[in-house]
Structure formats: structure tokens, C-alpha cells
Amino acid sequence: MEPANARTDARTKTIQATTAQVFAAIRDPLRVARWWGPEGFSSTIHHFDFRAGGKWYLTLHGPDGKDYPNEYRLLRAEPDHLVEIEHPSDDHYFILRIELRQQGDATLVVWQQTFDTVEHYRPLASFLAEANEQVLARLSAEVHGAPSAAS
Template sequence: MSENKSVNKLVTRVEGRELIIERVFEAPRELVFSVFSDPVHLAAWWGPQGWETEVHEMDFKINGVWLYCMTCVDKNQGDFFGMKSCGKAVYHEIVVPEKIVYTDMFTDTDYNVLPEMPETVVKMDFLEKEGKTTIITRSQFSTAEALKQVVDMGAVQGVSSQYERLDNYLSHIQ
């Protein structure tokens, strides 16, 4: 699981209990950061292709909470059609427009944390160079097994699809 992979411009690698994902976006850092910190923006692109996201609550500040639920609306996704995937994030560090650190948790549709699912501490760095923004996400898991569980659930493919949506969204709002 430690080899480098590139999927749709996405570069991923595993280091110990950490999943590292990097991607470059053709947009300035302030704009890219803003689409992660504004609930209206997030609802427009968050989640993989064929899924819609409802932001139930978002308090983008230290110790603030973000509650969201994604629903598969694409009938072509078979058994996933109609499925919901909900989550809760608690923000620990925010440095505008450079960094976001939060704990990410799986929840039920009432936003109760699912104890059988792994929690992740996510650190996102936003680096600008020549008008483009590189996002480097480091997702730290409590165990190698928890990391494997999330990877086996399709997390890398989901992020790749989600970042394609983000790319399209950024091109429309610039």
C-alpha cells in the first residue's frame, strides 16, 4: 500500500497510518480555500460524481462543527442509488488561506457518530504557485487497519471523483 499512484491527476501514497493525497487545481489559493470554508460552495461540489450533498450545519471556526449528508442520485450506480453517507467534522486549526485541520467522523443520518467506523484527523495544506493551488491532504488514522478499511471502501476513488467535480466547479466560478 505504499506505492505512488496517479489517478486523474491525483497523487496518493501511504506512509505508516497516513493517507496522503495531492492534487493541483487551476485556480488561486484564496478561491480554492474559500470553496472548502463556505457551505454554499461545499454543497455545490462535495462528494463523488452522482452524489448530492446537503450541508446541515457548518461553523467554520476552531471547535466549530460541520454536519453533512451525501445522497447517491445516479440510478446508474446500482445498489448505491438512494444510499446516504453522512459525516461530522470538528475543526481544530484554521489558517486562512493556508491550512485546515479537522477530525472527520462517519455518522448516521441523525449525525450520531458511528463508533465502528474509523475517525480521521485530516490536515489540508493549500500551496500556491504561479496562480495554481496544490492541495496536500494528510489523513491520519489510529491504526493501519482503520486506514485499510477506508481505502478498501473506495476513499481514493471517491476523492478523485470529488476533485474532478471541484475542478469543474472552480472553472465555472472563476
């Protein structure tokens, strides 16, 4: 198997909030709909089962007017600490690991999106680098109660 670092987009973001406050924005479907996706995208959540094995169905609405249906499965959720989500797709299979680390009065969000192969990851790498930074900024805005760019 190819090394994980060759097929992973890894980002970090420090958010001035507790891990519980950040986790609350990750587990609430109304809040997830406000921050999930890069700038210019909005989300409609059709089903959101936040427990191990639970599935999420959502549609990302792109700024180009296209809709992008998505399915996710929650692999793990450790309150205020860790969320692992599987995106079971033939084209873009990945596992997203979101780790929350309390650092004083802030939370370090460690975001790792690991694809099944380098071949699937490489064509998306530059898009993901920018998109995941935007998603983390939108998560931070949600935690702080500020409207995000696509709200």
C-alpha cells in the first residue's frame, strides 16, 4: 500500500474555543450545513445519523449551479476529541479524520483527508489544499457564531 502521507491532505486550524464548542459544531446537522464545503458552496443535509456506523446524506450546491450528492459514514466519534468519517465513493473514496486538541483556551483542529490511492488523490491535491483551508475557516466562523461566506 502507498504511504498515507502521499495520499493525504493534512491541515490544522487553531480556533479560539474549547474542544466541546468545536465538537458541537461538528455533531449538529443544522450547523454542519452552514460550514460544510468550500467557499461559495452550500449544503443540504437529507439524513444525519451521528453515531458509529451512522450515515449522512447531503448535497453540496456549487457556485457553478451544480449539485454534488454525497454519502458519508461515521466510523468513530469520541466527544470533544475525534471524528472519523468515511466517504465511500468509487471515484473519491477517503477517510476524514478530525482531531480536536485543547491548547489553553483554544482548540487545535487537525484535519486529515486520506484517499485510498495516490492516483485518486493527486488530481485533487491542489483543489483540496485550498478547499480544506476554506472549510476550516468556515468551521471557525460557525463556532464563533459569525456567518460564513456561503451562508
